[in-house]
Amino acid sequence: MRENVVLRDPEGEIRAWGSVHDRAEGRMLFVHVVERGLPEEQADACSRLLFTWADEQARAVGTARELEVQQIDTGAFADDDRQHAWLEAAGFTKVRTWFQMSRPVTAEEADLVPDPDLWQRGEVTIRRVRRREEDGLPDSVDLSAIHQVLEQAFRDHFNSWEETFGEFVHRVREDPGHRWDHWWLAELEHEDLDGIGPIPVGALIGTYLETNNGADGSYVSYIGVLDDARGRGVAKALLHTIIADAATRGRDRVGLEVDADSPTGAHGLYEALGWQTKYVTESWHRDVPVR
Structure with a gap:
């Protein structure tokens, strides 16, 4: 379930935007954007309206899920004092910090792994999900395996919610x-x-990035390794694979997000493999009573 709302000025121009997403049972994501050029009084009024709307959406989502309390999960840039003030006034609490990291990719790194489609290092095999010959869609067994790996890998991580x-x-x-x-x-x-x-024992879901200047990139949306398989180089092998894949496609970077307080020490691994923090974001939460 997704809902969106926009606020327009008398000339019809959009000046603020809110979006909510029923992410998983108990967790609703909220996007809150107010134009920087608005006078302070108007910007504050837009912000209050968006937070009020989000509360009502949280109650609607929580009612549909038959919950007593619905979490609203939203975010801010670490240096955005205006957003911080609005979040605090609306009853939100900062709960986590995230490093937004990027790594340059060179054409030579296409040889970082033998073949991004399928390769093996010792007892570990890395492969793309299989595709059905009749329609090109992914094999459902592989998709289920990725879902199970990620659910188990993130089971004890911050704000993890079970997802069907x-x-x-x-x-x-x-x-x-x-x-x-x-x-x-x-x-x-x-x-x-x-x-x-x-x-x-491990899974990586990547996505395609495109920017206005035409420089394409790849992004690590999810990477997870089961506890029993850690220490075998699985995460490193998966990361090398998406880097090599990006190089093969002529892309210039691979981005990712990492929890600043990750219990697995992932931040250190990413830095060792060439990632650098470009900016920092934060998670802010508020629990809304449904009834």
């Missing part, structure tokens, strides 16, 4: 940069499970 397979696929496909050929699985040959076949 249908919700997961529907939401990810709505991303404008969604491409089926940007999904990878990492599988592990398990010597104690001979005859069962490789076990999915």
